[in-house]
Amino acid sequence: MKNFQPCNEQELLNRARLAAGYSFGEIANYLNIAIPANLNKQKGWVGNLIETFLGANAGSKAERDFANLGIELKTIPVNKQGKPLETTFVSVLPLMANHGVIWETSHVKYKLSKVLWIPIEGERSIPLAQRKVGHPILWTPTEQQEQQLKQDWQELMDMIVLGQIEKITACYGTYLQIRPKAANGKALTEAIGENGQIILTRPRGFYLKKSFTLQILQNANCYI
């Protein structure tokens, strides 16, 4: 059972439902994984824990977690009211070679075409080992949600192509935002500058704002 791998959507969903209600400590013990005192130095620990339990295998490839099923896995920390505590990272931001790219073939649309959301207790007042896994939500964007994302994506990508990357802050975008995504402040990557020249800037990523993920959780009538 420890090497579980889902062959189809239903198996994955059943496995995810099985985890619901259990604490991170219980699942980590079952998988023989060490539990850190906190997430300060292992921010992706819970995500990796759930990935392992559900049999995801994409590793660090730019691929969905369950490539054969076309499903992306995302844990989302929530408070006691079931509301998101953090934004959700989607993908790195392509800063170069964006001539002619369109929403339909973008990484954002691809990654978010089908997502298995796993709400997890995220309040820091709860010891990590005691935080529990919530009920899974298998989600595909509604027509309206996709339009919302497409609109933000279009606006932001237009700015990047036009050399406005340094003007973009997390405030841009209604539901999709751009923020730094790097090992530290020294990381640099190429981008288009104001005059069309190549500049070096901090790597960035697309994130879903909490107002967007809140809709997903509420529409699913989620509780933990």
Added chain:
DNA sequence: GCGTGATCATAC
């Protein structure tokens, strides 16, 4: 450095 997994921590 890039892309995976994200949350931290400080300014507001």
Added chain:
DNA sequence: GTATGATCACGC
């Protein structure tokens, strides 16, 4: 209390 900008760990 919370959002933005910064950061942690890992494989390659």
